[in-house]
Amino acid sequence: MNILAVDSAFENLLVGLKNNGKTYYKTFEKDLKKHNATLLPAIEELLNENSLKLFDIDYFAVNTGPGSFTGIRLGVCTINAFAFATGKKIIELDSFSLSAFNRIKGYDYKVFIDCLNGNFYGAEFKKSSLHKIKAGEYTENDINYDKDIVLKQKDFYKKENIIELSEYKISRNEFTDYAVPSYYKKSQAERELDR
Numbered sequence: 308m309n310i311l312a313v314d315s316a317f318e319n320l321l322v323g324l325k326n327n328g329k330t331y332y333k334t335f336e337k338d339l340k341k342h343n344a345t346l347l348p349a350i351e352e353l354l355n356e357n358s359l360k361l362f363d364i365d366y367f368a369v370n371t372g373p374g375s376f377t378g379i380r381l382g383v384c385t386i387n388a389f390a391f392a393t394g395k396k397i398i399e400l401d402s403f404s405l406s407a408f409n410r411i412k413g414y415d416y417k418v419f420i421d422c423l424n425g426n427f428y429g430a431e432f433k434k435s436s437l438h439k440i441k442a443g444e445y446t447e448n449d450i451n452y453d454k455d456i457v458l459k460q461k462d463f464y465k466k467e468n469i470i471e472l473s474e475y476k477i478s479r480n481e482f483t484d485y486a487v488p489s490y491y492k493k494s495q496a497e498r499e500l501d502r
Contacts, residue, residue, distance in 0.1 A: 308477075311350065311364045311389070312469040315342045315382035316374025316402060322346070323368075323469045324353045331357065332466050342378055346385060361393060366482075368398035368473040370405060372489035373420065373428045379488045387486055396482040398473050401489055403430035404437050405464045408472045410456060417455040419445060427457075428491050437475075444491055 310325040320335040320342050333349040335341070354360065369386035372379040390397045403418045407430075419429040429449065430442040450457060458464075476482075 308366070309359065309364045310366045310368060310398075310470060310473050310477075311353075312368035312398075312400070312473050313346065313350070313382045313386055314370040314400070314405070314469055315346055315378040315385075316370045316372050317378065320345055320349065321466055321469060322349045322353055323466065323473075324357060324359075325470050325474070326357045326359060330467070330470050334466060342381055346381060350385075361389060364389070364393065364395060366396055366398055366473065366477060368400055368469065368476075369486050370400045370402060370469070371486055373402055373491050376490065379490070383486045383488050390484070390486075397484065397486050398476045398481065399483055399486050400469065400472055400476075401430075401439075401442075402428070403432075403439065403442060405468050405472055406456060406458050407432055407437060408464065408468045408475070414454070417445075417450070419450055419455060419457045421458065442489075442491070 308325065309327070312323040314321040322333045324331045331353055333353055335345050335349065367386045367390050369382045371383055386397055402420055407418050414434045415431065416434070417429050417431050419427040421427055425447050427445045427447065427450070429445040430439050432439055
């Protein structure tokens with residue numbers, strides 16, 4: 308089984324490839340503005356290093372957010388195009404589940420992503436599972452630092468989670484034909500238009 312997974316939602320661009328039981332990664336750190344110039348060459352390089360073509364990929368996975376508006380769109384559009392061209396299925400990943408994966412707790416808990424200035428995106432999870440029950444915008448008052456998972460943008464999750472969560476979703480037949488970005492607030496351009 309071959310999986311190609313992309314996360315371009317934050318500063319660090321991550322591309323993962325599972326090829327016949329072995330996993331490979333390409334990471335590019337702290338350069339969100341260059342994701343558009345880096346993503347396709349990184350994918351091509353990973354495929355070439357493994358003597359694979361795009362049509363050899365069985366499943367495509369992408370982080371649909373939340374995260375950078377432009378970064379999410381880049382990853383989602385790329386994976387949608389690949390899946391459309393090859394007729395393969397898509398696995399939608401999200402920033403919360405990627406962060407919670409391998410950290411599942413024995414009680415209901417929340418995962419928060421620090422958006423700076425006292426603002427957070429968060430998702431509530433049922434104990435011992437990745438069943439998301441609510442996601443949206445939160446403030447620091449909503450956080451229980453002793454119980455919840457609070458992440459800064461540089462330490463969201465281990466890179467292995469992008470492939471491992473994809474495999475978990477494959478085992479549960481959680482696919483889609485078309486990935487949709489997860490935005491929790493309007494883009495800056497939309498907010499300025501509303502003024």
